[in-house]
Amino acid sequence: MTATDTAFVAGATGYVGREVVRVLAERGVRTVAHVRPDSPRLEEWRARFARHGATTSAAPWDAEAMAAELARVSATLVFALLGTTRARMRAEGGDATAGYEAVDYGLTSLLLRATRRAAPAARFVYLSSLGVGPGARNSYLAVRWRMEEELRASGVAYTIARPGLITGADREERRPAERAAARVLDALLGVVAIAGGARLRDRYGSTTGAALAAALVRLALDPRAAGRVVESEELRAV
Numbered sequence: 001m002t003a004t005d006t007a008f009v010a011g012a013t014g015y016v017g018r019e020v021v022r023v024l025a026e027r028g029v030r031t032v033a034h035v036r037p038d039s040p041r042l043e044e045w046r047a048r049f050a051r052h053g054a055t056t057s058a059a060p061w062d063a064e065a066m067a068a069e070l071a072r073v074s075a076t077l078v079f080a081l082l083g084t085t086r087a088r089m090r091a092e093g094g095d096a097t098a099g100y101e102a103v104d105y106g107l108t109s110l111l112l113r114a115t116r117r118a119a120p121a122a123r124f125v126y127l128s129s130l131g132v133g134p135g136a137r138n139s140y141l142a143v144r145w146r147m148e149e150e151l152r153a154s155g156v157a158y159t160i161a162r163p164g165l166i167t168g169a170d171r172e173e174r175r176p177a178e179r180a181a182a183r184v185l186d187a188l189l190g191v192v193a194i195a196g197g198a199r200l201r202d203r204y205g206s207t208t209g210a211a212l213a214a215a216l217v218r219l220a221l222d223p224r225a226a227g228r229v230v231e232s233e234e235l236r237a238v
Helices: 015-026 042-052 063-073 086-091 096-118 139-152 176-194 198-204 209-220 232-237
Strands: 006-010 030-034 055-057 077-080 123-127 157-162 228-231
Touching: 006 015, 006 063, 006 096, 015 030, 015 042, 015 209, 030 042, 042 055, 063 096, 077 096, 077 209, 096 123, 096 139, 123 139, 123 209, 139 157, 157 209, 157 232, 209 228, 209 232, 228 232
Parallel strands: 006 030, 006 077, 030 055, 077 123, 123 157, 157 228
Antiparallel strands: none
């Protein structure tokens, strides 16, 4: 199956995205890693992805251009791994809610529309989040629920993944507070698991980018995962 697949990875430079590119290439999937054309590290990413055997796309974030790019590469798998953070938006002088609307929802929605137009038979793998649901009031979770609903109504074959906290020592960005919080949380959940709460541990414990990427790729290549929402605990078992 992998010999005839072409994966287009949006969000390829993120913590999970670059691991997805690596795993796809190792599985023998023709892989196209998307990097925004104005990235100051474009050539660095191009060389890095080439070492894995992947090519790089710098198609602009425009509906027409993105549809043309998906058609050009004949994408059969589309990974939507896009997102911003409060810290990043503060650093850029922006508002987090506006950032979630523009990136987490806006760019993902654009990618979905491009997929419907240019690669309607492709599997669309969307990285959502633990806690997403119709009652979510947090702006981050709310825009992801809206994106999930749009994806379910699109007619495109999809797989939605809802992991918990994604972190690890291999993360290039320095996030000491996040790592410390993950260690404390995982230690507490370990105690809970001993007391019979293994399900809670598996749902709320942290996961690394590499482990999540491996699960996402396996789901993308599994016909049985089409049309499914996969929660955090099941992602660990994939």
